[in-house]
Amino acid sequence: MSTPILDRPVLDIADLRVDFGTVAAVRGVSLHIARGETHCLVGESGCGKSVTALAVMGLLARNGRLQARHIRFQDHDLLGLKESGLARLRGDKMAMIFQEPMTSLNPAYTVGSQMAEVLRHHRGLKRTAALDRAAELLSRVGITAPGLRLGQFPHQLSGGLRQRVMIAMALLCDPELLIADEPTTALDVTVQAQILRLLQQLQRDLGLALLLITHDLGIVARMAHQVSVMYAGEVVETGKVAEVFGNPTHPYTRGLLECIPIPGKVKRGDRLGSIPGVVPRIQAGFTGCGFRDRCAHATVACTATIPLQQAESGHRYLCRLDPAWTRQAA
Amino acid sequence: MIRLPSGKHIATGVGAGIVAIVSLVAIFAPLLAPQDPFVQNLNARLIVPAWMDGGSPAHWLGTDQLGRDYLSRLIHGARISMLIGVLVTIISGLIGITLGVLAGYFGGKTDDAVMFVITTRLSIPLILVALTVVALVGSSFMVVILTLGLLLWVQFAVVARTTTMQVRNLDYIAAAQASGASRVHVLLREVLPNILTPLVVVATLEIALAILLEAALSFLGLGVPPPWPSWGLMIAEGKDFMFFSPWIIMVPGVALFVLVLGINLLGDGLRDLFGTGRTQ
Amino acid sequence: MTAQQPAPSSAIEVRDAQRVFRSRSGMFGPERHVRAVDGVSFSLAAGDVLGVVGESGCGKSTLARMILGLLPLSVGEILVDGQSLAAMDRRERARLIQPVFQDPYSSLNPRQTVADIVALPLRAQGNIAAGEQRDRVMEMLRRVGLGPDHASRLPAQLSGGQRQRVAIARALVLRPRIVVCDEPTSALDVSVQAQILNLLADLRQELGLTYLFISHNLAVVEHIATAVAVMYLGRFVEQAPTADLFGAPAHPYTRALLASVLTPEPGLPIPDVGLGDQYPDPANIPPGCRFHPRCPVARDTCARETPPERTSGARRVACILEIAA
Numbered sequence: 005m006s007t008p009i010l011d012r013p014v015l016d017i018a019d020l021r022v023d024f025g026t027v028a029a030v031r032g033v034s035l036h037i038a039r040g041e042t043h044c045l046v047g048e049s050g051c052g053k054s055v056t057a058l059a060v061m062g063l064l065a066r067n068g069r070l071q072a073r074h075i076r077f078q079d080h081d082l083l084g085l086k087e088s089g090l091a092r093l094r095g096d097k098m099a100m101i102f103q104e105p106m107t108s109l110n111p112a113y114t115v116g117s118q119m120a121e122v123l124r125h126h127r128g129l130k131r132t133a134a135l136d137r138a139a140e141l142l143s144r145v146g147i148t149a150p151g152l153r154l155g156q157f158p159h160q161l162s163g164g165l166r167q168r169v170m171i172a173m174a175l176l177c178d179p180e181l182l183i184a185d186e187p188t189t190a191l192d193v194t195v196q197a198q199i200l201r202l203l204q205q206l207q208r209d210l211g212l213a214l215l216l217i218t219h220d221l222g223i224v225a226r227m228a229h230q231v232s233v234m235y236a237g238e239v240v241e242t243g244k245v246a247e248v249f250g251n252p253t254h255p256y257t258r259g260l261l262e263c264i265p266i267p268g269k270v271k272r273g274d275r276l277g278s279i280p281g282v283v284p285r286i287q288a289g290f291t292g293c294g295f296r297d298r299c300a301h302a303t304v305a306c307t308a309t310i311p312l313q314q315a316e317s318g319h320r321y322l323c324r325l326d327p328a329w330t331r332q333a334a
Numbered sequence: 335m336i337r338l339p340s341g342k343h344i345a346t347g348v349g350a351g352i353v354a355i356v357s358l359v360a361i362f363a364p365l366l367a368p369q370d371p372f373v374q375n376l377n378a379r380l381i382v383p384a385w386m387d388g389g390s391p392a393h394w395l396g397t398d399q400l401g402r403d404y405l406s407r408l409i410h411g412a413r414i415s416m417l418i419g420v421l422v423t424i425i426s427g428l429i430g431i432t433l434g435v436l437a438g439y440f441g442g443k444t445d446d447a448v449m450f451v452i453t454t455r456l457s458i459p460l461i462l463v464a465l466t467v468v469a470l471v472g473s474s475f476m477v478v479i480l481t482l483g484l485l486l487w488v489q490f491a492v493v494a495r496t497t498t499m500q501v502r503n504l505d506y507i508a509a510a511q512a513s514g515a516s517r518v519h520v521l522l523r524e525v526l527p528n529i530l531t532p533l534v535v536v537a538t539l540e541i542a543l544a545i546l547l548e549a550a551l552s553f554l555g556l557g558v559p560p561p562w563p564s565w566g567l568m569i570a571e572g573k574d575f576m577f578f579s580p581w582i583i584m585v586p587g588v589a590l591f592v593l594v595l596g597i598n599l600l601g602d603g604l605r606d607l608f609g610t611g612r613t614q
Numbered sequence: 615m616t617a618q619q620p621a622p623s624s625a626i627e628v629r630d631a632q633r634v635f636r637s638r639s640g641m642f643g644p645e646r647h648v649r650a651v652d653g654v655s656f657s658l659a660a661g662d663v664l665g666v667v668g669e670s671g672c673g674k675s676t677l678a679r680m681i682l683g684l685l686p687l688s689v690g691e692i693l694v695d696g697q698s699l700a701a702m703d704r705r706e707r708a709r710l711i712q713p714v715f716q717d718p719y720s721s722l723n724p725r726q727t728v729a730d731i732v733a734l735p736l737r738a739q740g741n742i743a744a745g746e747q748r749d750r751v752m753e754m755l756r757r758v759g760l761g762p763d764h765a766s767r768l769p770a771q772l773s774g775g776q777r778q779r780v781a782i783a784r785a786l787v788l789r790p791r792i793v794v795c796d797e798p799t800s801a802l803d804v805s806v807q808a809q810i811l812n813l814l815a816d817l818r819q820e821l822g823l824t825y826l827f828i829s830h831n832l833a834v835v836e837h838i839a840t841a842v843a844v845m846y847l848g849r850f851v852e853q854a855p856t857a858d859l860f861g862a863p864a865h866p867y868t869r870a871l872l873a874s875v876l877t878p879e880p881g882l883p884i885p886d887v888g889l890g891d892q893y894p895d896p897a898n899i900p901p902g903c904r905f906h907p908r909c910p911v912a913r914d915t916c917a918r919e920t921p922p923e924r925t926s927g928a929r930r931v932a933c934i935l936e937i938a939a
Contacts, residue, residue: 048803162893163670192669193830193874195893200876200884219804222876226884245880263808265833266877267860275815276837278808282773505721509784512682514708514738527725 013038014181014213015060018073022052022059025067028286029055031237031294037181037230040207042214044224044245047234050283053217056234057183060215061100062090077181096126099174103186105166109158115142116154119173126177141172145202164195171202175210183215188223200227221264225249233257236286236294243319253330254321255299293323301325346603352596359409360416367406368394371563375401380579395585398568399575407563408585414564415545415593418479422544423537425483430490431533435521437491438498448495452488460485460547464556478557482544493536497529531608538601542594549590565590625695625791625824626681626711627657632689632848633676648897650676652848653690658841660791663818663825665839665856667832667871671894672845674828678796681826683707695791705739712785716797718777722769728755729765732784739788754783757820758813775806779813786817794826799834811838832875836860841928844868847894847904854929864931866909903933911935 013036022030030052037043045053058064060075060082075082077098082090094100102108110118119141120134129137135154142150145168158166167187174182184203188196204227207214216227224231225245232242233254241254252258262277281298292307293299299306305324314320315327359366375397382389383396383404395404437448467481501507502525510524549566551557558564560571565586572582633651650673658664668674679685681692683699692699694710702710712735715721722731729751736747752762758779769777778798785793795814799807815838818825829835835842836856843853844867852865863869870887888910900907906916913934921934 048805164893193832194669194870194887194889197874197876197884197887198889201886204884220876221804221878225878225880226876226882249878249880260804261878263804264878265837266879267833267836267872267875274837275812276808278812279805280809282775282806283803505715505717506723508679508682508684509713509715509721509781510723510734511684511704512708512711512713513735513784514705515734516704516738519738524723528723 013076014078015215016074016076017056017060018075020056020059020072020075021070022055022064023069023288024065026288028237028288028290029068030059031286031290033232033234033237033239035230035232035239035242037213037215039180039213040211041230042204042207042216042228043230043232044228045215045217045232045234046219046221046224048219048283050236050285051234052237053234054185057100057185057215057217061094061098061183062087063094063100092126095122095174096177097179098181098183099177099179100183100185101167101170101174101187103189105163105170105190106158108170109166111158114155114157115161115169119154119169119176122173122176137176138172141175142169144175145169145172145206146198147172163191164199167191167195167199168202171199171206175206178210179212181213181215183217185217186219187216189218189220196223203227221249221261233260236284238294238322240295240323241319241321243316247316247319251315251319251330253315253319253325253327254295254323255301255325256295257321258330259298301329342603342606345599346606349596349599349601349603352592353600356412356593356596357416360413363409363413367403367409369403369406371402371406371410372561373402377401380575380582382579383581383585386581396579396581398572398582399579404581404585407568408565408589411563411565411568411586411589412593414558414562415548415590418475418482418548418558419541419545421479422482422486422548423540425479426485426487426540426544427490427533427537429484430487431494431526433487434491434494434496435498435525435529438495439502439521439525441499445495448491452491455485455488458485461551461554461556464551464554468556473556473559475558475562478548478551482547482551486540486544486547489536489540490533493532494529497532498525501525501528532605535601535605535608538597538604542597542601545597546590546594624657624693625660625662626826627693628681628690629655629693630690631655631677631680631687631692633673633680633685634688646897649848649899650896651680652899654845654848654850655690656843656850656853658792658824658826660824661818661822662840663827663838665835665842666826666828666845667830667835667842668845669830669871669894671847671896673848673896674845675796677845678713678794678826678828681792682711682713682794708735708738708790709788710790711792711794712788712790714778714781714785714793714795714798717801718774718781719769719801721781722777724769727766727768728760728772728780731769731780732787735784735788750787751783754787755780757786757817758783773806774802775809778802778810782810782813782817786821786823789821790823792824792826794828796828797830798827800829800831807834814838832860832872833877844871847896847899849904849932850930851905851932852930854931858927858929864929865905865933866911866935867905870910 016036018034020030020033033056035043045056047053059070064070072083080093116135116138119138120131123129123134123137139150139154142153147153147165147168161169188199191199200223203214206212218224228245231245231248232239233256235256241248241257248257252261259277259279263279265276279298284294284297286294291309293310296302296306310322310324312320312322313327378397378401379399381393381397384391384394389396393403395408398404398407433448437445463485464481467477471477507520507524510520548557548564552564552566553570555570558567560567568586569583575582631651631654635648635650637646637648654677656664666674676685680687699707732751732754733747736742736750752765755765760776760779799810802810811834817823827835827839839856841853841855842859843850844865846867852859852868859868863872870889873885874887876884889908892907902918903916903921906912909916915934921932923930923932
C-alpha cells in the first residue's frame with residue numbers, strides 16, 4: 005500500500021449530523037483523510053455511512069437536514085458553498101462512484117457521450133478532445149479497445165467493465181478526493197479483486213484521497229490505512245487498520261469480527277459468533293449508546309452521554325468500558 | 335403512503351365528494367325525486383327553471399318538452415348513469431383481469447393469443463359495433479351494458495398483464511409453487527391480491543368512461559331507449575329546443591361533466607396515493 | 615446412458631441435468647440458445663450438505679429451480695429417494711423438497727400474515743385439519759426463534775433476519791427431505807447472517823435434514839457444507855469433500871475463487887487472481903474447456919478439447935492438468 009502524505013487533510017469532517025424528519029441518520033461523524041490515504045467507513049445497513057458520503061457531496065434527498073461544525077475539502081468550506089459552488093466541485097475535484105453501475109450510468113447514452121459530457125461541462129472541451137481524453141482514461145483503468153467501448157451502451161458491458169467505466173468517469177477531471185460507495189458489492193468476487201487492485205494502483209499513481217464505504221471487513225483490512233466503524237449513525241471506533249483489527253475495543257467491532265468466518269480457519273460444527281437483535285432506527289432526541297440493546301456489557305450508565313476514549317494513540321472508541329476490558333473478556 | 339401536495343389533496347377530496355353525492359342520489363332516487371319522472375303533463379311543457387323569470391318552486395329545474403319534471407328526471411338519470419357505469423365496469427373488469435392475469439402468468443402462446451385478441455378489439459370502432467348490435471337486437475338497458483362490458487375490458491387486461499408479469503418473477507410465487515399449491519390457488523391468492531391496487535385505479539376511471547360512452551350512445555339513439563331519463567338521451571331529446579329552452583340540454587350536460595370530472599379527480603388521487611400501477 | 619440403480623442411501627441424485635433457454639430478440643431476430651445448466655450430475659446422501667459455489671452466470675439459481683421442480687429439465691433426470699422428480703405430483707414433491715430463497719423482501723407474500731405464509735405448505739396438502747395446521751405452524755415458529763405474537767404480523771413489520779426465519783419455518787413445516795438454500799444469507803447484514811447460519815446448522819441436526827446450499831461466499835460454505843461443488847458456465851468443474859477442496863483445490867477456477875476471498879487480515883495485499891477481463895456469458899460458451907479464455911495455466915489443447923472429468927477418491931475435476939498435491 006502507498007504511504008499517505010500527512011499534511012493538511014484533503015477532507016476534514018467535524019461533527020456531521022443529518023436528520024430526515026424525526027429520524028437521526030447521522031449523529032456526529034468526524035473524520036479526516038490525507039492525500040494518498042484510504043479511509044474506510046464500515047458498517048451494516050442503516051448505519052449512516054452512505055448518508056455521510058452523500059452529505060459531503062451535497063447529494064442528500066430533499067428532506068435531509070445537514071449540520072456540522074465544519075466540512076472542509078482542501079481550501080473549500082463545503083458548508084458555506086451554495087449549490088452552484090458544489091456543482092462545480094462535484095465530478096471535478098470531488099468524485100463519487102456508486103454501488104450499482106447499471107443504474108448510475110444512463111442506459112440511453114453511449115459510454116463516450118456520457119464521459120464527453122463531463123469534460124464538456126467542467127473543462128469546456130470540444131467533442132473530439134473530450135473523446136480522446138475519455139479513451140485515455142478507459143485504457144488507464146485497464147479497458148482494452150477503448151475506442152470500441154466508447155461507442156457502446158452500458159447494457160452491452162459486463163458488471164466489472166461498467167464499474168471500470170464509472171471509475172474512469174470519476175477520474176476525468178483529475179479529482180483529489182474519490183468517494184466510493186460499496187463499489188464492488190454488486191460484483192463477483194473475482195472481479196472485485198481486480199477492481200480493488202485498480203483503485204489501489206490509481207491511488208498510488210495519482211495521490212488520491214479515497215473514502216471507501218463498505219460493509220465488508222475483508223476489503224477494509226486489505227485496502228484501508230484508517231478505518232471508522234459506524235453503528236446507528238455514529239462512529240463507534242476509529243484508528244489505524246492494524247490497531248482496530250488487532251485490538252478491537254468497542255463491543256460492536258469485536259462482535260462484528262467474530263461473525264465473519266475465515267476460510268481455512270473455520271471448522272464445521274463451530275458456531276459462528278453473532279450479535280443478537282437488529283440494527284435500530286434512531287429517532288431525534290436519543291441519548292446514550294445506540295448499541296446498548298444488543299450489547300452484553302450494557303448497564304444503566306449506557307443511557308447517558310458516552311465518552312470518546314483512547315485505546316492507543318490515534319485509536320479511539322465510543323464506549324464507557326475501560327480500554328483494558330478486552331483482556332478480562334473470556 | 336406518499337404525502338400528496340395539498341392542491342392534490344383538495345382535488346381528490348372534491349372528486350370523492352362529488353362521487354359520494356351522486357352515488358347517494360342514485361341509490362335514494364325514488365325518495366329524493368319530487369315527482370315521477372315519466373309522468374307527462376302537456377299543459378306544463380317547457381317551464382323554465384325556478385331561478386329564471388316565470389319559474390316556480392314546483393319545478394326547480396323546470397320541465398321538458400313533454401311536461402315531465404326535470405329535476406326528477408335528472409335524479410333518476412343519475413341512477414342510470416351510475417348503474418350502467420358500475421355494471422359495465424364489473425363485466426369488463428372480470429373479462430379483462432382474467433385475460434390479463436392468464437397472459438401475464440403463463441406467457442408464451444397464451445400471452446400471444448391474448449395480445450392478438452387485444453389488438454383485434456382495439457381495431458374495431460366502438461360505434462360501429464353498437465350500431466350493428468342495435469340494428470340486430472334493438473336497444474335496451476341490457477344491450478347497452480353487455481355491449482360496453484364486452485368492449486371496454488382492454489385497459490384492465492393491459493394493466494393486469496403487466497403487473498402479473500412483475501409479480502410472477504418474485505420469490506414468493508416460486509415458494510408457493512414449491513409448497514405444493516395448485517395453480518388456481520397461486521393465481522387467486524398469491525398473484526391477484528398483489529395486483530389489485532393499480533386495478534382499482536383502472537376501475538375508477540373505467541366507470542367514468544362507461545358513463546360517457548353510454549351518454550354518447552344514448553345521444554345517438556343506440557343506447558338506453560326513451561322514456562328512460564338517461565342524461566345522454568335527455569341531451570338528444572333537448573337539442574331541438576336548444577335555442578329557446580337551453581336548460582333542457584344544459585342541465586344534463588353540466589351534470590355529466592361534473593360527475594365525470596369528479597370520478598377522474600378521485601381516480602387521479604387514488605393513483606397518486608397508491609403509486610402508478612407498480613406493485614408494492 | 616444406461617439406466618442405473620440409484621445409490622442406495624442417496625437422498626437426491628441428479629443425472630446429466632441440462633436446461634436450455636431459447637430467446638429471440640424481436641419477432642425476426644436470431645434465436646439465442648442459453649445453456650444455463652449444461653450437464654450437472656451429483657448425488658447427495660441423507661444428512662449431508664452439498665455447497666454449490668459459483669459466480670454470476672454459472673447457472674446455480676437455474677439448477678436450484680430445476681431441483682425444486684419449478685423448471686423442467688431439457689435433458690436428464692432428478693431422483694429423490696430413488697423416485698423420479700418429474701413423475702411426482704405437486705403435493706408429493708412439496709413433501710420432499712423445499713426452498714429458502716435469497717431475498718427476504720420478495721420471498722414472502724406482502725399481503726399475508728406470517729401464520730398464513732407458514733401454513734401454506736400444510737394447506738396445499740389438502741388433508742391436514744385446521745387445528746393441526748395451527749399447532750404445527752406455532753411449533754415451527756418457535757423452533758426458528760419467533761414468538762406466537764409474530765404469527766399475526768405482516769412481512770412489512772419484520773426485519774430482514776426475521777423474514778428469513780419465517781421463510782425457513784415455511785420450508786421446514788412439512789419436514790421435507792431436502793432443503794434447497796439459494797443464497798439464504800447474502801441479502802442480510804453480517805451480524806444477522808451469522809444468526810441465520812447458526813439456526814440452519816442447528817435445525818439440520820435436530821431434524822436430520824439434507825441441504826443443497828448455494829452461495830458465492832466461500833467461507834460460509836466451508837462452515838456448513840460436507841462436500842462442495844464449484845460451478846462454472848453450467849457445469850461442475852470440481853466436486854470434493856469440503857476439507858479436500860479448501861485444503862488442496864485442484865481446478866484453476868477453484869484456486870482463483872479461493873484466492874479472491876479477502877479475509878479480514880490487515881497487512882495482506884489484494885491478490886492478483888490472474889483471470890483477465892473476459893467475462894463468462896452462458897449464451898456464448900467457449901469451445902473446448904469452457905474456462906480456457908480466463909485460465910492462467912491454459913494450454914493449446916484446452917481450446918480444442920473438452921476436458922474429461924477425472925475422479926480421484928471422492929474428488930471429481932474437469933481439467934486435463936494433474937491434480938497438484
